[in-house]
Amino acid sequence: MKTTIMKTNFKVLAVTAIFGLLLNSCSSDDTETLDAPVISSFEYGEGSTHSTDLVAYKGSDIHLEAVISAEAVVSSITLSIHAHDLTPGEDEVDWDFEQVFTDANYLVINPTFHEHVDIPNNIPVGEYHVELTVVDEQGNSTEIEGDLQILDSITISEASIDSTVVRGNDFHVEFMINAVNGIHNITVDFHAHGVTVGEGEVEWDYEEEFLDGYHEETEIEFHEHFDVPATAPAGEYHLSFVVEDEEGNTKTYESHIDITVE
Structure with a gap:
C-alpha cells in the first residue's frame, strides 16, 4: 500500500516539475531580448x-x-x-x-x-x-x-552698376541670377533720396516689371540700360531689384546711383 502511494506521489511531482519547466520556458520566450532597430x-x-x-x-x-x-x-x-x-x-x-x-x-x-x-x-x-x-x-x-x-532658392551675383550718370543719358545694370524654381519676374524700382525739385525739373520715380527673356529661366544674366530724363533732379537715387521665383520666394538687391547735371 505504501509503495502504491509513493509511486503516485512521484508521478505527481514529476508532472508538476515538467509543467514548471514548460511555464519557465514560455516565460523566457515572452521576455526574450530582441536586437535594436x-x-x-x-x-x-x-x-x-x-x-x-x-x-x-x-x-x-x-x-x-x-x-x-x-x-x-x-x-x-x-x-x-x-x-x-x-x-x-x-x-x-x-x-x-x-x-x-x-x-x-x-x-x-x-x-x-x-x-x-x-x-x-x-x-x-x-x-x-x-x-x-x-x-x-x-x-x-x-x-x-x-x-x-x-x-537660397534665388541668388544674385555682385552687380555691375554705373555709380554716376549725367541726366539725359542712360546707365547700365548687370548681374547674374540663379533661381532653382525658375524666375517669375524681376521688378525694378528707382526713387530719389531727399532730392529737391528745382525750376524746370520733374520728379523722377521709375518702376518696371521684366518678364521677356527672364520668365521661367533658372540661370540668366540680367543686363539692361535705363534712360534718365533730362529733367530729373540731380542727387542720389535708390535702386531696388526684386527677383521673384515661381514658388513666390523673393530676393532683393539694392544699390545707389548719383544723377548729375554734367
Whole structure:
C-alpha cells in the first residue's frame, strides 16, 4: 500500500516539475531580448526632385527617406534638424525642427520612413544637422545622423552698376541670377533720396516689371540700360531689384546711383 502511494506521489511531482519547466520556458520566450532597430539607409535632399545630394533650399522642402529593420514593433520615429552655429541676419530667425512620428504605418515591424519637411524662407543659409531616432516597443533605440546644406532658392551675383550718370543719358545694370524654381519676374524700382525739385525739373520715380527673356529661366544674366530724363533732379537715387521665383520666394538687391547735371 505504501509503495502504491509513493509511486503516485512521484508521478505527481514529476508532472508538476515538467509543467514548471514548460511555464519557465514560455516565460523566457515572452521576455526574450530582441536586437535594436537597424537603419539600413537614410537619404535626404531637395524635395521636389527627391534629390539625395544633401542640399535643399529656403522656401522649399526636404525629402527624407529611411529603410528600418526592426525585430520588435516600432513605437516612435523622431526627426530633428538644427543649425550648425549659424547667426541669423536681418529679418531671419533660428530654425530648430523636431517632430515625433507615431503614424500607424510607422508603428510596425520594418517600416519605411518617408516624409517631406517644409523649410522656412526666413532662416540663415548654411549647414544643418539632421538626426533620425527610432525606438521600438522594448525601449531599444537607434539613431543615424548627417549634415544638410540649406541654400537660397534665388541668388544674385555682385552687380555691375554705373555709380554716376549725367541726366539725359542712360546707365547700365548687370548681374547674374540663379533661381532653382525658375524666375517669375524681376521688378525694378528707382526713387530719389531727399532730392529737391528745382525750376524746370520733374520728379523722377521709375518702376518696371521684366518678364521677356527672364520668365521661367533658372540661370540668366540680367543686363539692361535705363534712360534718365533730362529733367530729373540731380542727387542720389535708390535702386531696388526684386527677383521673384515661381514658388513666390523673393530676393532683393539694392544699390545707389548719383544723377548729375554734367
